[in-house]
Every structure is written in structure tokens, then in C-alpha cells.
Amino acid sequence: MLIGYCRSSPTEKLDPLGLDGSGVQNQERVLRAAGCIKFFTDTSETSRKRSEKETALSFMREGDVLVVTSIDRIAKSAGELMDVIEQLADHGASLRVLMFGGSVFETSKPESRRTIEILSATADWEFAILNERPKSTKNMPASKEYRGGRWSTM
Numbered sequence: 198m199l200i201g202y203c204r205s206s207p208t209e210k211l212d213p214l215g216l217d218g219s220g221v222q223n224q225e226r227v228l229r230a231a232g233c234i235k236f237f238t239d240t241s242e243t244s245r246k247r248s249e250k251e252t253a254l255s256f257m258r259e260g261d262v263l264v265v266t267s268i269d270r271i272a273k274s275a276g277e278l279m280d281v282i283e284q285l286a287d288h289g290a291s292l293r294v295l296m297f298g299g300s301v302f303e304t305s306k307p308e309s310r311r312t313i314e315i316l317s318a319t320a321d322w323e324f325a326i327l328n329e330r331p332k333s334t335k336n337m338p339a340s341k342e343y344r345g346g347r348w349s350t351m
Contacts, residue, residue, distance in 0.1 A: 201228035259289035
């Protein structure tokens, strides 16, 4: 069974032309066209808790597919995305993302699963580098040539 999940944030506004798929109504329309028959929706009032997301994940059964319009609708980070994919796999279900780099992405395909693992590893590596960089500059010994800030032009 195809199960749709929609989420909107408090800052999103409904696109009057319905082209971007960001509003809940637009997401539901796209998911319905993709064949979804059941929907779970987190609106701006419930987006902090995301209670419907947890309900959707626990609802999934063997062979079900959770369908979202874009990857940012289901997860805020690569780690959270991997957790969602693992939860779905535990239920025997998969994730389908309708707009993923111009094509449909589904975790039931091995190549899609590897792609997500590579992207997740890259995001984790980038996060570690960004966190390490400020620490390494603080521990650098002060030199006469450079003491922080802009280089002297004189």
C-alpha cells in the first residue's frame, strides 16, 4: 500500500499556482496523483512534535511504501533520514521520494540505498570537519606574523 506523508513548517505559505509542492494541500495533491491512498500530515502546529510521522512509521507493514514529495519532508538531517529508513526496513517497508534530483528515489532499490548511505556519510564527514575547524584555530600557537583577524597591509 502506498502511504503518503505531508509536512509543512510555520514559515511556508501555500503557492497560489501549486508549482512548488511545499504546502500541505499541494503535497497531498501530488501524493494522491502518485497513487497514495492513506495520508499522515504534520502541519505547522504539530511540526515540532511530528507526532504524525511517528504514527506513520508505526503504521507501516510488510510491502508498504511511505511516499513523500521531497526528502526534507521526512527528515531534517542525514542521520534522521537513515533512522527513518532503518525503521521502515524493520517493518519490511520502504521510502519513496518523488522529487530527488530530478528523479524518483526508492529505498527498495539497492542503488538508491547506497546513494543515501554515501550522502549520509558525506554529510557526517562535513559536519565533523566544520566542528573541528574552530577548535584547531584556537589551539594554534600565536606567531609574530599572524595574531588573528585581518592581515596587516602595512
